[in-house]
Amino acid sequence: MGDSRLHSTASASSAHQLTPTPRKSHGHSQKEVPREKSYDGDTFIKHFSSRGAREIIVTDSHGKPLRWTVPTKRCNLYVSMLKPLVTMARNVVRDLDPSDDVTFLRMRSESREVLITLGSDFILIVIQNLRHKRHDRT
Amino acid sequence: MQQDEAEPKRTQRYVDEVYRRVLEKPDVEDILILNRSGVPVKTTMERDIALQNACLYDNFREKCQVFMNKLEPPQALTMLRVRTKQHEVIITPDGKITVLVVQNARDTASLNTV
Numbered sequence: 336m337g338d339s340r341l342h343s344t345a346s347a348s349s350a351h352q353l354t355p356t357p358r359k360s361h362g363h364s365q366k367e368v369p370r371e372k373s374y375d376g377d378t379f380i381k382h383f384s385s386r387g388a389r390e391i392i393v394t395d396s397h398g399k400p401l402r403w404t405v406p407t408k409r410c411n412l413y414v415s416m417l418k419p420l421v422t423m424a425r426n427v428v429r430d431l432d433p434s435d436d437v438t439f440l441r442m443r444s445e446s447r448e449v450l451i452t453l454g455s456d457f458i459l460i461v462i463q464n465l466r467h468k469r470h471d472r473t
Numbered sequence: 474m475q476q477d478e479a480e481p482k483r484t485q486r487y488v489d490e491v492y493r494r495v496l497e498k499p500d501v502e503d504i505l506i507l508n509r510s511g512v513p514v515k516t517t518m519e520r521d522i523a524l525q526n527a528c529l530y531d532n533f534r535e536k537c538q539v540f541m542n543k544l545e546p547p548q549a550l551t552m553l554r555v556r557t558k559q560h561e562v563i564i565t566p567d568g569k570i571t572v573l574v575v576q577n578a579r580d581t582a583s584l585n586t587v
Contacts, residue, residue: 416543417540419536420537420540423532423533424555427529427532427555430525430529431525431526432557435557435558435559436557436558437555437556437557438556438557439554439556440555440556441552441553441554442540442541442550442554443550443551443553443554444544444548445548445549445551446548447541447544449540449541462544
């Protein structure tokens, strides 16, 4: 049994490293998350990601993802497509007024909305689903 | 000038109506209405500034549209908002026309108006 490993502290065979997720040493099945998400220690992202139907990606100012609530492949896909858009928006705004700079970008479609907030040293991307009711403009 | 094809119809009267209604709203600085090929049809800006705005923002809107098509499921862009430090630009593709509004986005939370 694996319990003997945990109990014997004095024996020399305890050179074994204890695994951080003691799933196998307990009798009952524990709902312990085996993988570590990129936002594990981040209460801000945790709070917002639990609101449902939202995907959050935080990148640094160069576009390198720091925290993400989507699968990594999709995160990289989104960032690789959105970073040029952000740069393009910035260029557009600067062309019209050199002292101006983008702070926020919002793209909206029928059922999805992409919000991009540009801070001084970060980029926050939120992709959320919209509900069905929407005022019809005639 | 009638631009008639499949619906929705966006005739000259519609364009004028949109123009008038948007200008009534508070905080609107400029409005620019583009036709299907991105040429300004009705605007409050001067000619060359309007052309520059139209060109740049229409191009940007195309790129955003491409991005929305890559999402799952592919979506059509209904509105685009670019917020800068000094103002906010709202671009709305709408059938045969595109409406571009430049407004000054004040913080109205303290005034209790939405």
